[in-house]
Amino acid sequence: MSVTPKKPRRAAVGTKKPPTLETHATALQDGVSDPLLDPALYLNRELSQLDFNFRVLAQALDESVPLLERLKYLCISCTNLDEFFEIRAATVRHAQDFGTPLPPDGMTPTTVLKRIHDRAAELVEAQYACWNQVMRPSLGAAGVRILGRDTWTARQTRWLRAYFREEVMPVLSPLGLDPAHPFPKILNKSLNIVVVLKGKDAFGRLGHLAIVRAPRSLPRIIQLPENISGGEYDFVFLSAMLSEFVHELFPGMEVKGAYQFRVTRNSELIVDEEEVENLALALRDELIGRGYLRAMRLEIAATCPMPIVRTLLQNFDLPENAVYRIDGPVNLNRISQIFDLVQRPDLKFPTFQQRQLAGSDAMFELVAGGDVLLHHPFDSFAPVLELIKQAAEDPNVLAIKQTLYRTGKDSAIVEHLVQAARNGKDVTVVVELRARFDEEANLGLADRLQEAGVQVVYGVVGYKTHAKMLLIVRREGRKLRRYVHLGTGNYHAGTARGYTDFGLVTANADIGNDVHLLFQQMSGLAPAIGLKCLLQSPFTLHAGVIARIEREAANAAAGRPARIVAKMNALNEPQVMRALYAASQAGVQIDLIVRGACALRPGVPGVSENIRVRSIVGRFLEHHRVYWFQNDTTPELFCASADWLERNLLRRVETCFPLLDRDIAARVREESLDNYLADNVNAWELREDGSYHRLEPDDSAAPHSAQGWLLAHLCG
The missing domain is CATH 3.30.870.10 (Endonuclease Chain A)
Structure with a gap:
């Protein structure tokens, strides 16, 4: 299989202005004790993880992918962004508040948070452009219609009003905001409507603002009966229904505006295990309050007036760059329900028969x-x-x-x-x-x-x-x-x-x-x-990986065969990255297949010009962890539960096991390494500036999808 990187076929995804590499050259000239510690040689893990979602979103725009599968990719990018704010951004905020050692890229938590919000704003804009301009029209053309309020017919409106009164209204508990009713606690990622009111209620209280929370028991997508709507697959968002009929919750008052919003909170549970007598009990206590931890992001309707936005930001203790104006439903990932509701095999990936093990x-x-x-x-x-x-x-x-x-x-x-x-x-x-x-x-x-x-x-x-x-x-x-x-x-x-x-x-x-x-x-x-046989974290795996990288470097320096090919989900461990840089300088050819975040910067002259990094995004989530070391003439191949992340190598219990059967090792090498290095359909190449470019076939190679090849050869 060819392993030559192919030319990009699309604009760069994840492009951002990199730290200057001139500082690295200066460090070399000035005789810094270890030039490989230069922050300019490293990418930020959080920003790299965030950029992975642009590659996922690109699948939603790929017309070669079945339409409902494209919808799933859009939803996955949104779900990933939720989790990113709940965990990764929250971790950076914690570092900002309490201080931690700087990562290899040298960025302070304050700088990282600002760049996160800037980059996330670009991602959100791209997600909703994909939904409004591409996915929604394409679904409609295929007979799967998501009906906006301005398109409802009189018959549809009557049915939806009846549904609201019978199925939705009985479980709603609107809360007017006044001195007796302060701003309520808002559950993490819950759908809410802030309502602007005018007039007096039954007690003579002047209306101003009210909050309507949609309980999680309510479906976020409502399918209309075919005899009512005329289409087999016609849907309405719960948020649209709430906005349309919310006035029925406030009889005698005038609704001046209704705006959906959602807050994303820190979801990282912190339990001081050494201070608790019973971890299970302590964790149960922490879970009770998880949904109400510190706010990290506010999503709100694009039409919401700024004074109301500021009121919400104040209540959630968020800066203005943490608000995301939304042109559509505030929780796009809920659209994924449509995938299961729509029985259209022609709009989904073809099914395949998993191979069964004889005996x-x-x-x-x-x-x-x-x-x-x-x-x-x-x-x-x-x-x-x-x-x-x-x-x-x-x-x-x-x-x-x-x-x-x-x-x-x-x-x-x-x-x-x-x-x-x-x-x-x-x-x-x-x-x-x-x-x-x-x-x-x-x-x-x-x-x-x-x-x-x-x-x-x-x-x-x-x-x-x-x-x-x-x-x-x-x-x-x-x-x-x-x-x-x-x-x-x-x-x-x-x-x-x-x-x-x-x-x-x-x-x-x-x-x-x-x-x-x-x-x-x-x-x-x-x-x-x-x-x-086994390597284990936190004791021998980290040192074992570094020792094998250094062995390849020594072999290359001695003129012996030396190469490293490794596949994983993420890479950020500083000592491993420095060892890879040193091996590259010694002449070791290194190919890394890293699905998500990668803090190593390939292609830097004099440092990493012998390192290539690619990411594969396809039908299946890439999850193998495979490490191959040429070891002169006696190659070693390992599979592992661990990525080359600091947490996996140093703060977790992990296993890394050799494949001792030569035929099995050869099969893993072919299926998970050579096969993926030949991919020119779903592969993205990481460039020196931190951007990713999608590869395409050229005159020297026919289209090759690694996952497609596996389906054909293992399940065909």
Whole structure:
């Protein structure tokens, strides 16, 4: 497969004025002790993460993508932006308030926050331009109509008014603002209407402002009956209905204006684990107030008068650059409901048949004969479920140990673990309570497992358990044998259908012993341990990655073959980036496939001209973590649960496992590295200035989509 970068076919996405690289040249001339510490060599992680959403949004504008799938990309970019403000921007605000060491790019939190708001404003403008000018007209032309208030017929209006009175109005509780009714608490990301009133109410109180909050029990998209509307797929936003009929909540008063708004709040839970006696109880207490933490962003109708906007900003303690004027619904990601409501296969990606694993009805016999690799979503996740199910039922299985980070609702894995405990197996589950946005679900999961007799461990104080591993101990004759599953993704059947991930099932004795020691370390109070095959965070993975990068640099300096190819979700760890720069200076050819944020700046003369960075955005969410090191003539290939982020390498429990079977290693190399380096359809190349350019086929190469190639070769 060709790995030559292709020319851009579209304007740069994510372009921003970079820090000048002249300072780096000056540093070299002035003999700075370590020129690779120069901030000009690094991109800001938060701004890079924000720019990823421009690449997602570009999929919504790509006419080669089915229309309803394009709608999903638009919604995903909006959901991602919500989470960005809830977590990333909130983290920067925390750093602004309390101070933390500056990142490698040297930007202060105040500067980063300003650039976040500026760049986010550009993204919001692009999102609503996409919705108003492209997606809504295109959907309408395809027979999927989102009806604005100015287009409702008399018949539609009558039906909607009746719906409002019968289904909506009974659950609304409008609140007039006066000395007895101060500004209410506004729940994170809830839909609200601020209403301007004139006149007196029944008690003689002068009207001014009122707040109407839409409970989350109400659907945000209402589908009109075909016999009323005349179209099979005609929809109305709840926000439009509220604005149209809100006057019915204030009889005898005149509504001068009604403006939708939404506030996004900090959602990062902070629990001082060393100060609490019971992490689960402390987390439950924190969850109660999560929806009312510090405000980070205000979205409001574009037509709202500035005095009202200032009133809201004052109540939310937000600066003026934190307000986003919205020309449309304030929560575009709610439109994603239309994808499921509209039964139009012609507007969606073609379905595909996941590959089934032959012999999975006898997993222990199959794995005893050799390692098994699963490449999701092209390979079914069913063998993993079947492995746990068979372990739960097999009288020869003595123990099952597993980590759970995200499992999804009604998880079959949890049911099998519960059954295993009831069947007398010794079952231990490490449940990470602090899996972001899944905390409440994981608390319930932990309770359920404990009630069934499962030994539940809440991970390690101060370190999130992000490793994906399963250990089964089985008696075979006079010996005990360990069976292991290690993965790059969560034990979540839903994401296994939409994320690209690898899973390895093996009975290798050394790997089995390593995983056994890791579970001992997490459930007990064991000291740091030496592992034979696996690298682990926070102990050996960081140093192991750097040592292998430095080994490639030494090989290149000695004239031996040297190359690094790695695929991950994000990259920002300073020491790893400096090691990559040094390896590039030594002549190592480095190809990085980084889906999201990348703080490394490729292509800098004298520093990183041998480093290429690309991002793939396609039908499936890229989630593999794969590291390949040429190592002269004996290549090493690892899969991992960890990105090359500071948090993953230093502040989490992670696993990185070698692929010891040569055929499996070759398959992973081809499918997840060479294949992706040849992509010239969904690939974006990171340039020296921090911008991304989408690649296209040229005269030397036919179109190649990495995900399309996998669908054809693994599922065709």
